Amino acid sequence: MKKDVFFKRMKMYGISCCISYTVASLILSALNIGSTLMESNVWLSNLQLLLVCLVIAVLMLITDTIRDPEGPTSQVTPGYFLVGILDVAVPVLGMGGFLFGWFDVFTVQIIYPICILLVVYFAVFAMFYINKKNIEKELNRRISKRKEVIKNDEQDN
Amino acid sequence: MKIKIEQDAVYKETEIDIRCRSIDDQVQQIIDIANRSTKTIAVKADGASKMIKTQSVYYFESVDEKSFAYCKENVYSLDMKLYEIEQMLEGSSFVRISKACILNIDVLDSVKVLMNGKMEALLQNGEKLVINRHYVPGFKKKFGM
16 A cells, blocks of 8 residues: 555544544533443543544544555445444444443443444544535636636637 | 747747746646647547647547547547656646546536545536546646645
């Protein structure tokens, strides 16, 4: 794998880590779940949440590199989403459930973190999608501007 | 901007020298106009060689180690390799978009960003070409992004 591709990937998953941490924090605050799921102390809970987000980003970086060594993203297929969700689910359920004890993995309570992780996953995906659409919009604006210049140039000649 | 023209019979070929502090939008436009009106390329049509303006070419493509120039209505074959064409067209409105294709951005109608990191270019003749993700940064750079 080329150096620039690796750094591009690192940057992308670094950003995704920050977005997922922010979105997860916002959801937990909005639902006031932090008080029950992360009762010890806020500083430690936030650190644990950041650690989970970091592990997710590293896992995604690894699976993405294995799946497609050439580029920063892979084909968007049902398999892409499945692997992505698994990348999120394993650290959240494993670290959050077993290591940090945020919730009981063996009760119906597990449905809440699953719902939250799905929302976070698709929120991060949506952020990247919006960014791509903005790039597309800006490129098309510049193409239109260029077409106008060429048209004027042809008329002048 | 100063424009200086030296007319003399000693010059065998018309030459344009641009002296500037940096290549800004205005200078780039002048370069593009000069390239559009001057550059030609030798192609083969029905066994005979002829010169066509590079600006009339929509894109160059390499198929089975043979190079082709795709114009609005005609397709010509070329004796040059794709990398030679790329070198020749450096600084013009042409940009490499895949291993086998060099696109003229002046014939672009629009682009679409695909979710797999690639882009799809829609040409003015309705043709669609895929910009491989490896070449996307170079493509965006061509538009100053």
